[in-house]
Amino acid sequence: MIGFRREDDEIEYLEEVEYSEEHLEDDLHKVIHSDPRLVMGTLTTRENVVLGSKLQLPTGKEPDLLVCDKRGTLTTIEFKRDRSPRSAVTQLFDYASSLARMDQDEFFDLTDYESLEELYGAFDHEEDSEFDIDDFEREFTEGLESPQLMLVAYTMTDDVRRMTRWLRDAHDLKINCVEFDYYEKNDAEMFVPTIIGADETQEIKEQEESPKQKKYRRFFGEVLERFKEELPGVTSRSASSDSWLTIPAGHTDVEFVWHFKGDPGDKEFHVVMNFQFDESAQNEEMLETMQSAIEDRSLDISGEIHSEEYGSSGYTRLYVKREVGPLDDALEDEDLKVWAVDRLVEFHEQLTPVLNEELQ
Template identity: 35%
Template sequence: MGKKKLNIPTIIFKTMSYIVIKDNNILEIIEEKDFSADNREKYLHKLIEEYPQIILGDIIEREVKTLASRLRLPSGGELDLLLIDSSGRLTIVELKKGKGHREAITQLLDYASDLQQMNEDEIFGSGKTKFNSLKDAFRTFYEDEEEYSYEEFRHIFLKSINDPKEIQLVLVSYDLGDDTKRLVEWLKYFKVRIFCVEFEYYKSENKEIFVPKLVGFEDIQKKSNEELTERQKKYLMFFSEILSRFKEIKVGVTERKATYNHWLLIPAGFGSIHFEWIFRGKEPNKVLEVGLHFEYDDETLNQKLLDYFKSKENELKKEIRDIKFGKFGKKWRKIYAEKLVGSLDNALNDEKVKEWAIMTMVKFYEVFKEKEEINKAMQILNQV
């Protein structure tokens, strides 16, 4: 993880025992290594603590943060990582640098039962959480924009520490034994939210590559409509329609499916650059935004990309009249257009709003992707 290398184009071929990276005309072969041979468990711990998304991308569609590391439990045990997502749901992560045995599953279940003996004050009063309170955690996701109300967020959090079927459990291991996988699949029949992630590890003199794989991904039950809030159902309905219509215009651009989040991404061909529809603000002043987002870990790079396109503002406004340039989050940047929709119901029922959302995204894609403006920007910045 960390800063992403900017040389383009980069092509990665993966085989059973090594990865071949073609970067322009340079070919590099990186061999698979035994992660447990050269690394300590605390190295894996620190990596996932800082970047939990590398193991949870297929499990949690929402933004996720580390709530606590090495949290001491009432029994005296110590769980590796406690994560919280933007809905308020908790996930316990147990890390094994080598082979994940059945005992690790027992340990996860024990930690879950132990954590559910704690209340909200005990968790945040432990001295191990990264936030002073649940409301502080909530604000790091939403700042002044609430797509979940704090009451909804807290309700899901409390269910995670009271209902055994609501907390999520994840075992991460370099190698998972068949007996471990069988036990996990058996527990899923009893509606236990338990997952296993194993990873391949490739290393050269100056590169490390992790390839995580969610074991049994095809068996994961997607969240049913009965579990969705009314607001989430509306998001899903809105994005399902506009995404379907966008795909009819831009055939083959994306295989992405609509979700129940308040945003939906369209890949731009670069890992941390993407197009996005997103609802902002509260009703009755809700805004729908279409934009191009720069979300690298390096804030300086995000700003350089924004500055590059801002220098072409007059030219871009000939294509997208109401284009704007801005900052969001702590370090990300965006180029966007916005429309006041008032409420989700208005957005769902107003054909003009949906037509605006679709055609504005089409225009963004044509200007920035099809005319290779992003590619040009990356090449120029690479020469600085």
């Protein structure tokens, strides 16, 4: 059972049930199609889009879902509503081998996007100006030749766990299983996913990283561990090779971010609070609320507060910043690392209560 407490201190409970008792496989498909973060969340902090559902490949096979993130990483997903048969792993291999025979034009003829340029444009790349469409195409091409594979099921059998572990360890194949617990009460449902093999997959990805990506991972790995010591339980996230790292704020449409900005030899480091609601008016309102709270409540936020609208969706953010210079300097700058952790701790401790009040 899972218990959760409401404002009146009353604890309510959700009871775990077998998903397959009341649901068809298509139901699970629809849930993840509507928001791939449910299974992709701990494998990548990046935005993901669905390229297509039940696309018919040249072999006649139809993968349940094809997903791409803003770096061009392609993931093929297969769903099973109850136990995972070992044949599902073979299905994933079949999909991957079919994709590997296709060129870009053939692939996009099948998807909801007409071209690589259109897919690249579906993401907001302002956060990572160093990563251009050539980088995206390189990552996407590699993914088409060898996509990331994912099997999602209510229960993952021992033989499937053993097979996929061997494929990761012995053959560096990026294949993961996602097992989920399912709870329900009246009109409430809760999905609790567990990604099996995430650490091994991350190690495979790290072997493929460029020197610059390894530098980002090293820096964020250090500051993230210090942040976890300061505020235990806030995040279980691992460091990434992106020029930014997000930290949850407790609400889907709000996040904290550490972010390197600027040219390779002239970097700034930002500590950010992003507002990413669907309505631009709400993003503007939340920004103004936070700015007023900092001023009216005399919150203990160090440094000059900057704010802006960003992207094409009306998102807003507030942030503090610090000059860095070359990325190599940041790796050895102990003062910067202390500053980065202290500022994010301040943001989280001071601004999260205001956020909770507004979104209650």
